[in-house]
Amino acid sequence: MKIDLLTREYPPHVYGGAGVHVEELSKVLAKRAEVTVRAFDRARKPDEVPQVSGGSLRVVGYDVPRELSQANMALQTFGVDLQMAGDADGDIVHAHTWYACLAGRLAAQLHEIPLVVTAHSLEPFRPWKRDQLGGGYNLSSWAERDAFTHADRVIAVSLGMKQDILTAYPAIDPAKISVVHNGITIADFTTPESDDPAWKVFERYHINRSLPTLLFVGRVTRQKGLPYLLRALHLVDKGIQVVLCAGAPDTEELGAEVRASFAKLKAERGNVIWIEEMLPRPELNALEHGCDAFVCPSIYEPLGIVNLEAMACGLPVVASATGGIPEVVVDGVTGYLVPIEQKHDGSGTPTHPDDFVHDMAAAINRLMADPQRAREMGEAGFRRARDEFSWERIADETMDVYRQVLR
Structure with a gap:
């Protein structure tokens, strides 16, 4: 054929x-x-x-x-x-x-x-x-x-x-x-060797590996829900370090909107790092293995391959309960799903955005407050990615x- x-x-x-x-x-x-x-x-x-x-x-x-x-x-x-x-x-x-x-x-x-x-x-x-x-x-x-x-x-x-x-x-x-x-190809997401140069991504962006760290990876586009995450992070424990790996904005206007929201978040909360470039796969892999949890605030996500990649690296996931995400992330087992009611006009806009933002922050805080439970969820996520996908x-x-x- x-x-x-x-x-x-x-x-x-x-x-x-x-x-x-x-x-x-x-x-x-x-x-x-x-x-x-x-x-x-x-x-x-x-x-x-x-x-x-x-x-x-x-x-x-x-x-x-x-x-x-x-x-x-x-x-x-x-x-x-x-x-x-x-x-x-x-x-x-x-x-x-x-x-x-x-x-x-x-x-x-x-x-x-x-x-x-x-x-x-x-x-x-x-x-x-x-x-x-x-x-x-x-x-x-x-x-x-x-x-x-x-x-x-x-x-x-x-x-x-x-x-x-x-x-x-x-x-x-x-x-x-x-x-x-x-x-997912599990073999592509193994932990890098300790002397792998990919680990230098932490040093280059001044990411403190001794702090509990939450990671976001995604393009700056409406569907990825980054503006809602930036609002939610104001309500997340300030002791949690946040790394936003977010590049390639769809438009200059959206890029400017996200940049302004990030500046406000950094000034009021701190402990947040924005990586605007698209990292090569080895460095992204090191980043996922070096963080403690992953967040996916999408308002439109047919499946969410980023969640599978995070699970393949052993990360528990906090994600919106929209689209195909609930077919990947098992609530209470491999992470937490954040409920979201959405408009049916094609935009996916949350009908109660404040509730969505508060529920997302609560799920992140709940996950990060129990490191042992988070590790168990990460292990369950790895097995699910390996066996089912x-x-x-x-x-x-x-x-x-x-x-x-x-x-």
Whole structure:
């Protein structure tokens, strides 16, 4: 079987969970089939392509056409999609995120092959993307809707995401949606050796390893809920050190809003560190192993691969009870879920934001006040990530979807 995976992100250009998903999925699928990854951001050098022992993995990179270099981001995306669609040569094409939806839809028609799309998020539930794309949001929404409604199979990364798909696109037959969770490669998250240079991240950012430390990792985007966390941290025990690994703001306005909130928090509470750069994976791994708990305040999260990564490092997790997060974090076992009531207008905005903020702070304080219980939760989280979310298992389930579609 020959598979074309179409994606915006692929190493060395990965900035979110969808990119991690495609990277890991491609490596395990390549042991089972011939896989070609078609990705944005130029051709890859040989040393930038993951090596798969005994497998077949090819990576083709594409640039935005020069004629569209000054166009709206959505039109730039479509320029890359047209190139991908023309080059696709698999038995099946599998598109990830709206960025590759048009490529998948056109490739399926042009080459008369089945189309599979994976829902990592949905444009109707991310209205704040209009701040980033302007009128291009209408185009991204159209491309996603057209691909999803015409796909031979839709893969949802959680049961929560399946329900969101049916809400956003009620014309889709529920029988056409398969649930295949995101995964984790436990071997990639082992504790670094004591002399590993990755540990220098603590020294570089003046993080005190003797203090109980809470960690946040995520992009500065509305869906990640960082503004609510910054409010909640005013209510968290000041003896708890907080590290915010948060970069790549969606817009300058949001970046400025978060920067102002952080400055206020640092002045009034202190003991908080903001890392704005996107850390390389070894340093992020060291950071997760060197902290005591993880927090995920998202208001929209189809599954939450960041929580799986934290659990793979043995961290207990405090997370919003939204989307697919409750399918990963088990309340009272691997951490605590923070209840959240949300508007049903697509924004996910908490209907009672003050309650959400106070409940989040209370859950953090409760977890950090009992280090022994927190360690036990971290150990339970590690076992859950290892046993329930392995990429080998997910590759097998994905291959089953392909075989069903081809039949």
